[in-house]
Amino acid sequence: MREPSNTQKITGNTRLFAIVADPIVHVKTPEDMNALMRSWGHDRVMVPIHVDETQLATAVDGLRALQNLDGFVVTVPHKSAIVPLCDSLSPAARQVGAVNVVRRDAEGRLHGDILDGVGFVAGLRNAAIEPAGKTVYLAGAGGAAQAIAFALAEAGVALLTIANRTEAKAQQLVTRLAGFFPDVSFKLGGRDPSGHDLVVNATSMGLRDSDDYPCEVQRLTPEQTVAEIIMQPEHTPLLVAAAERGCRVHPGRSMLQSQIALMAAAMGATHE
Numbered sequence: 001m002r003e004p005s006n007t008q009k010i011t012g013n014t015r016l017f018a019i020v021a022d023p024i025v026h027v028k029t030p031e032d033m034n035a036l037m038r039s040w041g042h043d044r045v046m047v048p049i050h051v052d053e054t055q056l057a058t059a060v061d062g063l064r065a066l067q068n069l070d071g072f073v074v075t076v077p078h079k080s081a082i083v084p085l086c087d088s089l090s091p092a093a094r095q096v097g098a099v100n101v102v103r104r105d106a107e108g109r110l111h112g113d114i115l116d117g118v119g120f121v122a123g124l125r126n127a128a129i130e131p132a133g134k135t136v137y138l139a140g141a142g143g144a145a146q147a148i149a150f151a152l153a154e155a156g157v158a159l160l161t162i163a164n165r166t167e168a169k170a171q172q173l174v175t176r177l178a179g180f181f182p183d184v185s186f187k188l189g190g191r192d193p194s195g196h197d198l199v200v201n202a203t204s205m206g207l208r209d210s211d212d213y214p215c216e217v218q219r220l221t222p223e224q225t226v227a228e229i230i231m232q233p234e235h236t237p238l239l240v241a242a243a244e245r246g247c248r249v250h251p252g253r254s255m256l257q258s259q260i261a262l263m264a265a266a267m268g269a270t271h272e
Contacts, residue, residue, distance in 0.1 A: 008034065008037075008038055008045060010045055011043075013043055014043050014044065014045055014068070015042075015043060015044045015045075015068055015069075015070050016044070016045060016046075016047065016066065016068050016069045016070065017033060017044060017045070017046040017047075017069070017070060017071055017072060017073070017267055017269075018046065018047055018048070018049050018063065018069065018071075018072035018073070019046060019047075019048050019049065019072060019073040019074075019075065020049050020051050020056075020059065020063075020072055020073070020074050020075070020078055020082075021048070021049075021050065021051070021074075021075040021076060021078070022050060022051055022052045022053065022076070022077060022078070023050070023207070024048045024049070024050040025232075026207055026230075026231065026232035026233075027048055027075065027231075027232070028231045028232060028253065028256055029046065029073050029075075029256060029260070029263075030046040030047065030048055032256060032257065032260045033046040033073075033260055033263065033264065034046055036260055036261065036264060037264070037269070040269070040271045042269055044070070044269060046073075049072075051078070053077060053078070053081065056078055056081055056082065056085070057085060060082070060085045060110070063104065063110075064104065064108040064110065065108065066104075067106075069104055070103065070104060070267050070268050070269070071101065071102050071103040071104050071266070071267030071268065072101075072102050072104070072267075073100060073101050073102075073263055074099055074100050074101065074102060074112075075100065075144075076142075076144070076204045076207070077142075077204065078143075079098040079099060079100050079114075079116075079142065079143025079144060079147075080097060080098050080142065080143040080146075082099045082102065082112060083097060083098065083099055083112065085110070086099060086102060086110045086111065086112035087109040087110050087111065088109070088110075088111045088112070089111070089112045089113075090111070090112065090113040090114070092113065092114050092117075092147075092150075093112045093113050093114040095150065095180070096114050096117070096143075096146045096147045096150050097143075097146060098114050098116075098142075098143030098144070098146050098147055099112035099113065099114055099143075100113075100114050100115055100116050100143070100144070100147070101113050101114075101115055101263045101266045101267060102267075103266055103267050103268055104267075113266050114143075114147045115147075115259045115262050115263060115266065116143075116144045116147035116148060116151075116229070116255065116259070117147035117148050117149075117150050117151025117152070117154075118151055118258075118259065118262070119255045119256065119258045119259030119262065120147075120148045120151060120152075120200075120227075120229065120255045120258075121148075121151045121152065121154075121155050122258035122259070123250070123254030123255045123257065123258040124227065124250065124254075126254065126258060127250055127254060129198070129225055129227075129248075129250060131152055131155045131156070131157050131198065132155055132156035132157065133156065133157070133158050134157050134158060134197040134198050135157070135158055135159040135161075135195070135196045135197050135198070136152055136157050136159065136160050136161065136196055136197065136198045136199075136200060137161045137163065137189060137193040137196040137198070137199045137200065137215070138152070138160060138161065138162050138163070138200045138202055139163050139164070139193075139199075139200065139201050139202060139203050139205075139214035139215050140162075140163075140164060140201070140202035140203035140214070141162060141164035141166070141169040141170045141172075141173045142202070142203065142204075144202050144229055145162075145164075145173075145202035145203065146173055148200065148202050148229070149162060149173060149177060149202075150177065150180070152200075153177055153180070153181040153184045153186075154181070156184075157184060157198075158184070158185065159184070159185040159186075159187070159196075160177070160184060160185070160186050160187075161186075161187050161188070161189035161196060162174055162186070162187075162188060162189060163188070163189035163190060163191065163193075163215065167188065170188055170189075171188060174186045174187070174188060191215050191216045192215070192216050192219050193215040193216065193219055193220060193224070194219040194220070194221065196224065197223075197224065197225065198224070198225050198226075198227065199215065199220065199224055199225070199226045199227070199242075199247075200226075200227045200228075200229075201214045201215075201226075201227070201228050201229065201230070201236070201238050202229050204230070205238075206228070206230045206233075206236035206237055206238055207230055207232075211237070213237060213238055213241065214238060215238075217238065217241040217242065217245070220241070220242050220245045220247050221245065221246075221247070222245065222246030222247060224242075224247045224248075225247060225248040225249075225250060226238065226239060226242035226247045226248070226249050226250070227249075227250035227252075228249075228250065228251055228252040229252045229255055230252045231251075231252040231253050231256055234251050234252075234253060235251070236252075239251065
């Protein structure tokens with residue numbers, strides 16, 4: 001039987017990328033990254049690796065030792081925990097305190113960077129959603145949320161309200177942001193997202209069927225745009241509820257699609 005034209009031949013010369021997550025079944029990055037590598041004509045492939053929080057340091061030690069590995073993407077729940085396991089960080093990763101892509105050099109040293117924020121804002125703009133001057137409600141204060149918060153502030157939002165189950169963590173993020181962006185207003189929020197132009201879920205709530213909504217969806221109104229960072233399911237309970245209330249919805253896949261080439265470059269693969 002003839003192989004499909006999009007099948008990639010893997011040999012001993014193939015260079016590896018990985019993606020580390022827990023859970024892993026929802027990740028879409030390997031599909032998009034492998035399609036990009038095929039289109040560039042690169043002999044590289046990305047594989048998913050399921051690692052729980054208790055084994056992250058052990059897994060990273062193993063990844064250091066893989067001489068045909070050029071780097072790996074980091075996602076929920078490891079974006080903050082990976083920071084002290086890197087040998088060096090980009091200025092953005094140091095500022096945000098989170099990493100979502102790691103480059104491995106020939107000696108096994110690891111350099112961490114964060115692209116979630118720039119990818120999220122690029123995804124909004126690609127969908128003709130301009131954050132500058134808008135009021136934004138952001139659910140979450142973890143690794144991805146921190147990166148998105150910094151990127152939204154850099155994009156010139158007028159107000160950024162941060163809501164998190166652990167209020168102290170949200171307060172820490174607000175304090176840090178205020179020190180970097182004096183022209184943006186920041187405040188702590190609860191579960192009520194009303195009064196904001198853009199509502200963003202930057203938590204993992206929605207990955208599992210048993211998850212609650214990240215905010216009070218009954219408070220959503222038709223003039224609001226509701227955005228996700230979760231990619232699977234594509235239509236999260238939050239987006240379904242928002243659409244039912246007449247809101248414009250923006251799925252999480254846009255953030256990934258906007259940063260795939262950036263991730264590849266961060267791990268040493270560029271299109272010549």
